[in-house]
Amino acid sequence: MRVGLIVDSACDLPYEFSRKHDLFILPVTAKIDNQVFIDNHDPVLTQEFYQSGLLQKGHHAETEAFSAGQIHDLLMEKVVTQFDVAICETVTRSRSLIFQNATDAYNTVMGSCQQARAAAGVPGKFSMRVIDSKQIFAGQGLLAAHTLRLIDQKLSKNVLRQEVEAFTDRMYTCVIPRDLHYIRERARRRGDKSISAVVAFLGKALNITPVIFGQGAEGQPVAKTRNFDTAVEKVMNYAAGRVDAGLLTPYVSLSCGLSWTEIEELPALNRLRDACERNGVELLLSQMGITSSIYIGPGSVCLSLAAEPHQFSDFQ
Known part of the structure; x- marks a missing residue:
């Protein structure tokens, strides 16, 4: 059983750690003045962002969650044929629309994922769970690291979900x-x-x-x-x-x-x-x-x- 972990761009982790564990990053759109960035944890873009001083006084900055449709397309393209089980951990729902949009995307993905897997020659069923991390930033990173540790223990998907949800508290x-x-x-x-x-x-x-x-x-x-x-x-x-x-x-x-x-x-x-x-x-x-x-x-x-x-x- 191939288990994949999805986190969003509000999840802070060392880049090498994320790459080593093949984390899938759900991007967030960042808008600063008239510039638009897609934050997918690219370390070069992040470094340029800091060096540019774009958050200093006088700049207007906002973030925008990917829509349910955008998340659906990403999951269909990059997740459903690569993993058998996907755990998607989002920034706390009280601070962002990412959880709701990911949940809406999940509902549409589950109706078409088996056809995509069959077309790609991937056997077996696909399942996914969207979890509200109840965390922000470094907290999301900690939850992701702990989830990877649980995945290594080869837990069943139901036990894995229960352990992750209990750990958030x-x-x-x-x-x-x-x-x-x-x-x-x-x-x-x-x-x-x-x-x-x-x-x-x-x-x-x-x-x-x-x-x-x-x-x-x-x-x-x-x-x-x-x-x-x-x-x-x-x-x-x-x-x-x-x-x-x-x-x-x-x-x-x-x-x-x-x-x-x-x-x-x-x-x-x-x-x-x-x-x-x-x-x-x-x-x-x-x-x-x-x-x-x-x-x-x-x-x-x-x-x-x-x-x-x-x-x-x-x-x-």
Whole structure:
């Protein structure tokens, strides 16, 4: 049984990791001023995106999910004849239309996939499951890595689905937004009032950098620091302490909307690396993708891990 894993462009993972495990990337359309990009995790395009400074002040950036029809065509062309079972994990449905569009595409694909397989000389039936990851960015990356680990265990497709869906509720994510004003303005354009103008103003005027922590995409501020480096150090210390205390999967996912030079200079990053090394945990360190960077803003950081119930303050 050939099992394939599909993720969307909001899923942050190291490029080499994605290529090694043959992940299928469901693209997202990025629109910046009058330019249109198809974000399919091309590392060259991502690097050009960062070097161009397209998210800096004065640029209007938005993302748009592929339509159900576009996803249908991709699945028919590249998935149904390559795999017998496909798991499609999308960014949380509360933040994007990707889950709904992928579900709609699944319904049409299942009506025509067997004919396509027969025409290609591929025996057997095709099945697929669309799963709401309940995660964003590095959280999606962590779920994908864990799913690949489960696939290697040769679980039945029903058990695999159940394990993945249960795991989504055991993940914890930290987000450090670099610019609250950017997030507030983008949320305002989408009609999302979850970040008030007052909070955005305070963050900009007083140089407050919050740490957002929680399970999945529903986090709350757990720290308000006067600068970005202090916030990063708090998150790295939390992650290193949690790694030493034990994880539910041997991965920590960390994505950063920064250049690689800036990433390597992050405070306490080596402390986290050392904790991962002594505990046999793989640090999935990546440059934040185009879709993620547009959503949360340049310079932001997202970290995710899976563990028993705990609080951020337990590891400070």
